[in-house]
Amino acid sequence: MPHILDPTVPDELEHAPPSTGRVRHHWAFTRIxxxxxxxxxxxxxxxxxxxxVVSMNATGALVIIPLAAILVVLCVFAPHPVxxxxxxxxxxxMFACLVYDVFRLDTVYLLGLWGDFIPRMGTWVHAGSDARTGAIVGYLWRYLGDGGGIGIGFFLLALTFGLQHRSRRTVLVAFVAFAVAPVWAGLIGTVALSPGGxxxxxxxxxxxxxxxxxxHLIFGLVLGLGFLRARARLARHWPWRPLLPTRQAAQADTP
Structure with missing residues (x-):
């Protein structure tokens, strides 16, 4: 029978050589x-x-959805603290994206200051022209893919660099700054530099x-507040020392 990982055993122990007792994190690194x-x-x-370069329809169908499905299967059959x-x-x-959209949709549909391109983006994903379907698909992509994806990336990078040990001000500044560059800067660059953007x-x-x-400032601020709210729990699931030195790490190294 094929060997299925024991969900109760961390993967670094499950895959460690039985004779050496050394902890190996390569599976966790691959997963991250x-x-x-x-x-x-x-x-x-x-x-x-x-x-x-390539259509969103092809990227979603051939890369994003299969990769997401693989990771969901791993979460079910071989869970890891990460x-x-x-x-x-x-x-x-997703929550930060929702708060952002309260502001954005107010300026779009109530104040009429600019347009809403999300329904059009949805038609790129499902390769159709129906505006209603485009709106549904577009906002699913926006919340699950864009908002949720940025949240995942921010949280993993924040833990990697030790923001769980930093002051509230440092955390909020870091999250807001990251929401501006590369996220907002990338958006503006795409619109400005692409043909017909x-x-x-x-x-x-x-x-x-x-x-x-x-x-994007709203998004970064709300996401940073979410990280602050959850960072005590997040730190318990992060097994590595941060890349940047922290006061806690320095104290731990002191004999």
């Missing part, structure tokens, strides 16, 4: 790499579509630039 890849693909797929971090990142990323997404005017920046 796959999560980061999946988290980045929805946003990169938009840029690839607008630049004419999966819980990913769950927190997914939730808070302003026609496909939204025109670049002082109003749209400022509104999109405010939205």
């Amino acid at each position: 790499g796959l999560y980061l890849l999946l988290a980045s693909l929805p946003l990169l797929a938009i840029s690839a579509q607008v630049f004419g 999966d819980r971090i990913v769950g927190h990142g997914l939730f808070w990323g 302003q026609q496909k997404m939204f025109p670049l005017t002082p109003t749209t630039i400022v509104l999109s920046l405010i939205g």
Whole structure:
């Protein structure tokens, strides 16, 4: 019979050589790499579509959905503590996107300051022209893929660099800064540099630039607050020391 990992045993122990007792984290590193890849693909797929490199329909059907399915199967049959971090990142990323959209949709549909390109983006995913279906698919992509993906990536990188040990101000500044660059800067760069980007997404005017920046500032702030709320639990599931030195790590190294 094929060997199925014991869900109660961490993967570094499950795969460690029985004779040496050494802890091996290569499976966890691979898993985190796959999560980061999946988290980045929805946003990169938009840029690839607008630049004419590859369609979102192909990226979603051939790469994103299969990779997501593989990771879901791993979570069910071979769970790892990192999966819980990913769950927190997914939730808070979607919640931050929701708060961002309260501001964005108010400026779109009530104030009429700019347009909503998400339904059009949805038609790129399902390769159709129906606006209602495009809106449903587009907002699913936005919340699960863009918002949730950014949340997963932010949380994993924050733990990697030790933000769980930093002050509230440092955490919030880091999350807001990351929401501005590369996320907002990447969006504006895609619109500005791609052929027909302003026609496909939204025109670049002082109003749209400022509104999109405010939205990303809101997103980064809410996501940072979510990280602060969950960081005590997140730290328990993160088995490695941060890449950047922290006061706690220095004290632990002191004899």
